[in-house]
Amino acid sequence: MESTTCLIAGGGPAGMILGLLLARAGIDVTVLEKHGDFLRDFRGDTVHPTTLELLDELGLREEFTKLPQRRLNSVAVPIGGHMRTLATFEHIPGRFKYIAMVPQWDLLDLLAQAADTEPTFRLRMSTEAIDLLREGGRIAGVRYRTEAGATGEIRADLTVACDGRTSTLRNAAGLRVRDRPTPFDVWWTRIPRNGTDPAGAVPVLTADRVAIMLDRGDYWQCAILIAKGSDSTVRHREPVTDIVRQMAAAVPWLADRVDAVRSWDEVKLLEVKLDRLERWHREGLLCLGDAAHAMSPVGGVGINLAVQDAVAAARILAPKLISGHLEESDLARVQRRRGMATTVVQGMQRVAHARVIAPAVSGKVNVSNFDDMPLALRVFRRIPVLRSLPPYLVARGVRAEHAPEFARRPVPPAPKVTKSR
Numbered sequence: 001m002e003s004t005t006c007l008i009a010g011g012g013p014a015g016m017i018l019g020l021l022l023a024r025a026g027i028d029v030t031v032l033e034k035h036g037d038f039l040r041d042f043r044g045d046t047v048h049p050t051t052l053e054l055l056d057e058l059g060l061r062e063e064f065t066k067l068p069q070r071r072l073n074s075v076a077v078p079i080g081g082h083m084r085t086l087a088t089f090e091h092i093p094g095r096f097k098y099i100a101m102v103p104q105w106d107l108l109d110l111l112a113q114a115a116d117t118e119p120t121f122r123l124r125m126s127t128e129a130i131d132l133l134r135e136g137g138r139i140a141g142v143r144y145r146t147e148a149g150a151t152g153e154i155r156a157d158l159t160v161a162c163d164g165r166t167s168t169l170r171n172a173a174g175l176r177v178r179d180r181p182t183p184f185d186v187w188w189t190r191i192p193r194n195g196t197d198p199a200g201a202v203p204v205l206t207a208d209r210v211a212i213m214l215d216r217g218d219y220w221q222c223a224i225l226i227a228k229g230s231d232s233t234v235r236h237r238e239p240v241t242d243i244v245r246q247m248a249a250a251v252p253w254l255a256d257r258v259d260a261v262r263s264w265d266e267v268k269l270l271e272v273k274l275d276r277l278e279r280w281h282r283e284g285l286l287c288l289g290d291a292a293h294a295m296s297p298v299g300g301v302g303i304n305l306a307v308q309d310a311v312a313a314a315r316i317l318a319p320k321l322i323s324g325h326l327e328e329s330d331l332a333r334v335q336r337r338r339g340m341a342t343t344v345v346q347g348m349q350r351v352a353h354a355r356v357i358a359p360a361v362s363g364k365v366n367v368s369n370f371d372d373m374p375l376a377l378r379v380f381r382r383i384p385v386l387r388s389l390p391p392y393l394v395a396r397g398v399r400a401e402h403a404p405e406f407a408r409r410p411v412p413p414a415p416k417v418t419k420s421r
């Protein structure tokens with residue numbers, strides 16, 4: 001049987017950051033990722049100021065700046081023919097006063113390359129964790145299956161479930177989940193992007209549609225919000241071309257591509273979940289990121305939260321893994337450290353669901369006049385102290401985590417620019 005010190009199931013933001021940090025502490029780490037690459041559409045694209053600071057601390061700034069990216073300095077929504085700024089990041093504390101929009105597969109590739117230079121790091125793609133190994137009452141590793149159908153077992157001192165919101169491992173462990181109802185699901189589709197379009201992210205609010213368009217260079221990745229469970233009644237009954245046509249009512253520059261989405265096959269359904277484990281751990285097992293607390297896409301905060309979980313876990317657990325004295329109380333410390341941040345951010349998402357998204361997806365909002373917008377939006381926009389709160393929570397979260405000393409690397413000096421004569 002194979003063995004490792006820390007087995008991480010899932011190569012998303014939580015799993016890759018944890019793998020990189022533990023490997024930099026010299027700990028033997030194996031990450032299993034069920035897909036053959038990171039190139040999947042459904043991932044969000046936001047890299048928040050606290051993650052940008054972390055990348056700096058890890059010495060990855062230079063590689064990161066080479067990735068294709070846009071900067072989101074503020075969020076404005078077209079209402080009644082005017083762009084209304086809902087949030088601006090220019091006043092938040094810290095060095096980075098913007099959110100970087102980077103295709104998530106590029107970020108994950110960067111983390112994988114950085115981790116690959118560490119001799120104790122192993123990433124096994126196309127390998128799915130399918131069950132937990134148990135030894136007495138303790139979790140002792142995982143059973144896996146490769147894409148080719150081979151199965152095997154890996155023993156580990158610690159198993160970390162970073163396998164996302166449908167986590168196989170948290171289900172296998174029988175951990176209790178507190179589910180929160182959500183009023184919406186998401187249709188995920190693409191619209192071509194022209195060079196003259198604005199850059200960054202464009203929220204869309206019309207009488208028929210609520211959507212957000214994410215700039216991915218030559219196309220817009222569009223998240224179209226629909227009432228929870230309504231996909232099966234609407235799909236195939238309404239013309240698919242209505243989607244972009246209705247968005248163009250608020251975004252006039254889409255008028256030249258209203259037939260961009262021609263088939264329902266181009267429109268994927270993503271079910272939105274919001275939940276949280278009561279206990280993130282069992283002896284030998286810890287859940288992090290969406291596996292511990294599935295996040296709604298509202299505010300685009302789930303990636304940052306998953307990254308921050310991983311940083312806190314690496315800092316608390318690395319010394320214990322090195323000394324061989326890891327106990328369940330150490331895993332509980334990770335939950336104590338990250339639990340409050342999760343509760344606050346999910347609370348913010350629940351308020352936005354109830355006060356803004358539910359009325360918007362049920363068509364109860366008059367989009368032609370800002371004064372008819374949901375009260376929560378009006379209050380937050382008009383009272384200066386409140387206006388700065390959502391951008392702060394979105395951009396920095398509640399408890400920013402910094403790279404532990406063992407994981408830090410100097411930023412390579414910028415190349416000297418020699419003056420031409």
Ligand SMILES: Cc1cc2nc3c(=O)[nH]c(=O)nc-3n(C[C@H](O)[C@H](O)[C@H](O)COP(=O)(O)OP(=O)(O)OC[C@H]3O[C@@H](n4cnc5c(N)ncnc54)[C@H](O)[C@@H]3O)c2cc1C
Nearest residue numbers: 010012013014034044129163164289290297300301302303
């Ligand atoms: C429609 C939608 C849009 C979103 N947009 C944004 C956004 O713009 N910004 C933002 O911050 N958040 C967004 N979120 C939330 C965000 O996607 C998650 O909070 C975040 O990805 C959590 O990171 P993670 O590493 O915990 O899990 P994930 O990113 O889900 O990664 C889990 C990884 O584990 C792999 N995996 C799964 N099962 C197994 C297994 N059994 N064995 C091995 N590997 C496995 C998966 O392939 C995946 O690579 C969005 C969510 C939704 C639903």
